[in-house]
């Protein structure tokens with residue numbers, strides 16, 4: 641369980657994005673190639689770890705939450721909402737600001753309303769900026785957040801709510817080290 645994820649992280653290349661040590665990995669980048677077996681391993685671990693009772697929507701963020709969300713949605717039969725980086729101007733759209741370790745922008749949430757019970761999943765939590773923005777957007781709709789899970793955690797940022805992490809890593813200039821797992 642999680643053997644593929646751990647091995648692929650420990651062999652992931654690192655590049656500099658400004659001062660930020662950015663690891664390149666199939667789950668967080670789609671590069672160089674995403675193996676179905678890795679995606680299945682992650683989907684199974686999420687199904688096992690998340691509280692899905694009465695959950696009616698899965699919320700992910702464009703772009704690198706989408707493939708995880710699709711796999712998870714197909715395994716659980718729960719519909720998927722993709723938070724986008726461009727506005728649609730639909731009634732009830734919520735706009736929030738996102739800041740990561742290396743970028744800034746706006747996120748736009750559609751398709752979630754008061755009374756919904758949702759889970760948030762994403763590829764990685766680093767500074768926590770993206771998850772904080774997603775939580776704020778969902779809170780503005782009046783929906784309830786049942787659970788939050790990321791595949792990879794780097795850093796121990798406080799997102800103001802409990803966060804489930806499949807694997808925790810440390811990233812240096814040359815190497816990713818897996819320091820903990822959900823197992």
Ligand SMILES: O=P(O)(O)OC[C@H]1O[C@H](OP(=O)(O)OP(=O)(O)O)[C@H](O)[C@@H]1O
Nearest residue numbers: 702703704740741765766767768769770
């Ligand atoms: O904890 P944080 O510092 O917010 O970093 C994590 C976020 O960074 C990446 O998204 P990014 O906005 O770079 O876009 P992408 O998914 O299109 O790669 C990643 O997919 C997470 O959503």
